[in-house]
Amino acid sequence: MARRGWLSWLLLLVIGVGWWWAGCAPTPPPGDQAGETEAAHTIENKGSDTLVNLALAWAEEYMRIHPEVRISVTGGGSGTGIAAMINGTVDIANASRKMKPEEIAAAEANGIHPVEFIVALDAIAVVVHPSNPVDRLTLQQISDIYTGKITNWSQVGGEDRPIVLLSRESNSGTYMYFLEHVVRLGDKESDLLFSPDTLLMPSSEGISTEVRHNPNAIGYDGLGYVTPDQKVIAVAREPGGPYVLPSVETVNDGSYPISRPLYMYTAGEPTGVIKEYIEWILTDGQALVPELGFVPIAGGSPLSSLSLMSYAP
Amino acid sequence: MHPRRWTEFAIESLIRVLGLSSIGFVLLIFLFLLKEGLPAFLEIPPENLLGTRWYPTFDLFGTLPLILGSLLVTATAISIALPLGVATAVFVREVAPGWARELLKPMIEVLAGIPSVVLGFFGMTVLAPLVRETLDAPTGLTAFTGGLVLAYMALPTIISVAEDALDAVPKSYRDAGLAMGATQWQTIWRVVVPAARSGILTAVMLGMGRAIGETMAVMMVTGNAARMPLTLDSLFRPVRTMTATIAAEMGEVARGSTHYHVLFGIGIILFVITFLLNLIAAGAIFKKRRRGGLR
Numbered sequence: 179m180a181r182r183g184w185l186s187w188l189l190l191l192v193i194g195v196g197w198w199w200a201g202c203a204p205t206p207p208p209g210d211q212a213g214e215t216e217a218a219h220t221i222e223n224k225g226s227d228t229l230v231n232l233a234l235a236w237a238e239e240y241m242r243i244h245p246e247v248r249i250s251v252t253g254g255g256s257g258t259g260i261a262a263m264i265n266g267t268v269d270i271a272n273a274s275r276k277m278k279p280e281e282i283a284a285a286e287a288n289g290i291h292p293v294e295f296i297v298a299l300d301a302i303a304v305v306v307h308p309s310n311p312v313d314r315l316t317l318q319q320i321s322d323i324y325t326g327k328i329t330n331w332s333q334v335g336g337e338d339r340p341i342v343l344l345s346r347e348s349n350s351g352t353y354m355y356f357l358e359h360v361v362r363l364g365d366k367e368s369d370l371l372f373s374p375d376t377l378l379m380p381s382s383e384g385i386s387t388e389v390r391h392n393p394n395a396i397g398y399d400g401l402g403y404v405t406p407d408q409k410v411i412a413v414a415r416e417p418g419g420p421y422v423l424p425s426v427e428t429v430n431d432g433s434y435p436i437s438r439p440l441y442m443y444t445a446g447e448p449t450g451v452i453k454e455y456i457e458w459i460l461t462d463g464q465a466l467v468p469e470l471g472f473v474p475i476a477g478g479s480p481l482s483s484l485s486l487m488s489y490a491p
Numbered sequence: 492m493h494p495r496r497w498t499e500f501a502i503e504s505l506i507r508v509l510g511l512s513s514i515g516f517v518l519l520i521f522l523f524l525l526k527e528g529l530p531a532f533l534e535i536p537p538e539n540l541l542g543t544r545w546y547p548t549f550d551l552f553g554t555l556p557l558i559l560g561s562l563l564v565t566a567t568a569i570s571i572a573l574p575l576g577v578a579t580a581v582f583v584r585e586v587a588p589g590w591a592r593e594l595l596k597p598m599i600e601v602l603a604g605i606p607s608v609v610l611g612f613f614g615m616t617v618l619a620p621l622v623r624e625t626l627d628a629p630t631g632l633t634a635f636t637g638g639l640v641l642a643y644m645a646l647p648t649i650i651s652v653a654e655d656a657l658d659a660v661p662k663s664y665r666d667a668g669l670a671m672g673a674t675q676w677q678t679i680w681r682v683v684v685p686a687a688r689s690g691i692l693t694a695v696m697l698g699m700g701r702a703i704g705e706t707m708a709v710m711m712v713t714g715n716a717a718r719m720p721l722t723l724d725s726l727f728r729p730v731r732t733m734t735a736t737i738a739a740e741m742g743e744v745a746r747g748s749t750h751y752h753v754l755f756g757i758g759i760i761l762f763v764i765t766f767l768l769n770l771i772a773a774g775a776i777f778k779k780r781r782r783g784g785l786r
Contacts, residue, residue: 265746348548
């Protein structure tokens with residue numbers, strides 16, 4: 179008996195050491211200017227979960243063209259990425275919302291002057307289970323659903339089922355955008371909030387899993403995350419219609435009501451490798467954008483023009 | 492002789508330093524927690540802090556739904572894991588034949604090594620739909636689902652510790668029980684288990700500690716809706732726990748903001764609850780010891 183116990187401890191030890199070893203894999207410090215003579219330049223890129231797949235696609239393509247550059251991309255939410263940029267642990271923060279004034283103040287206090295780039299456009303799709311007969315909603319109805327005023331699908335022309343509200347966590351840029359532009363209908367004076375019954379899912383994957391499985395659920399997420407096994411709702415600004423489904427065309431011509439810009443932030447004016455990377459994203463990199471369900475920025479503007487906005491300190 | 496005494500001294504002091512440093516670390520962590528968390532209790536008026544609305548982005552820091560959420564999930568987990576765990580321990584220690592025990596013990600130990608993310612993912616994709624369909628609840632991401640996953644996580648701890656406690660019951664107790672004409676079942680239920688009571692209580696407390704502190708799995712299966720679990724059906728509705736709140740929101744907050752302090756404040760509340768639980772357990776064990784014997 180003791181022997182068996184000993185063996186299982188040994189096994190655990192081996193697994194544990196392996197784990198530790200993997201965790202200790204050398205990661206060069208971000209933005210290490212001193213190490214630039216080495217073969218690899220490293221760019222740390224972190225933030226919005228909405229942007230993470232697109233950022234990965236960009237990074238992979240860019241590393242293919244420029245093998246001397248290494249780009250590591252992680253998600254975690256817009257707030258997470260911005261916080262990391264403020265603390266100086268990443269070079270580029272991805273965000274699906276603008277930086278908040280207090281975040282800019284915190285960055286300035288750290289001696290960091292954030293610079294903003296619009297890198298793509300995104301439509302937020304409202305999704306339900308494929309078996310749900312409801313296929314169109316007005317912005318007002320979506321707002322009423324998410325504030326808890328409408329609690330049953332029969333109130334919006336569906337079956338007699340309770341509505342289960344799904345949202346991203348409050349560190350998600352998608353959450354803030356949806357709250358301001360859909361729940362509050364863009365009214366700055368409004369103090370409406372998500373219903374306390376809203377399920378806050380830690381990831382996009384959490385939302386799509388629940389929507390796939392649960393015929394009561396309604397969720398929202400970036401268009402790039404909508405899988406074919408979810409049903410996308412056509413949205414109208416006014417009760418009369420027109421009800422519009424999100425697509426590259428409807429976002430570009432402005433007829434789909436829930437769309438927003440996606441951002442990258444750098445700590446100060448980008449230089450060297452980071453500057454080249456962002457320039458590439460804003461030009462050639464835009465070709466990848468539609469493949470991931472997002473909408474390219476108009477014209478693929480170069481670095482110094484309209485997509486570059488600098489905050490005065 | 493001399494070098495040997497020297498190495499002995501070195502090893503002895505090394506062990507002493509290591510032992511003391513662990514106390515030091517706990518103390519430092521606690522101080523850090525206080526330093527970062529206490530401002531929350533000063534900055535935020537108590538009626539906000541004890542409110543029922545948790546919308547940290549809008550300065551509504553009602554921690555009550557989170558505390559109740561954690562307690563509900565933990566209580567559910569324990570009321571599932573306790574009978575199962577003790578029964579398994581009794582089976583492994585008292586009933587199972589030798590070869591089965593040899594097989595079961597390492598398997599239970601391996602059970603404890605499953606990463607909580609894996610359990611959370613399993614709960615999210617398999618358990619949650621099952622719970623929804625079986626109970627006809629609006630969603631499967633509920634306090635009950637969280638309780639199920641946590642019960643599974645607390646089980647290995649409860650079984651191992653309870654088994655050790657049963658193991659420590661002297662053989663003479665069992666012999667005496669059987670000699671008095673009691674059946675094996677009666678001996679186990681009336682003699683062995685009561686004699687191991689304090690150890691079993693420790694097992695439950697450790698399991699409870701595991702359950703209330705668990706984060707990842709809970710975050711994935713409880714739905715994280717900060718609602719007050721006061722109605723009868725709350726068990727089968729989503730809840731948001733303290734740990735999930737800290738984990739989900741800590742990445743976002745700006746250092747030194749009110750929200751940041753509140754999250755550490757929740758850490759303090761969690762610490763106090765765990766501390767009280769341990770205190771109660773220790774008190775109960777101490778009282779039993781003093782009264783002594785089987786009573």
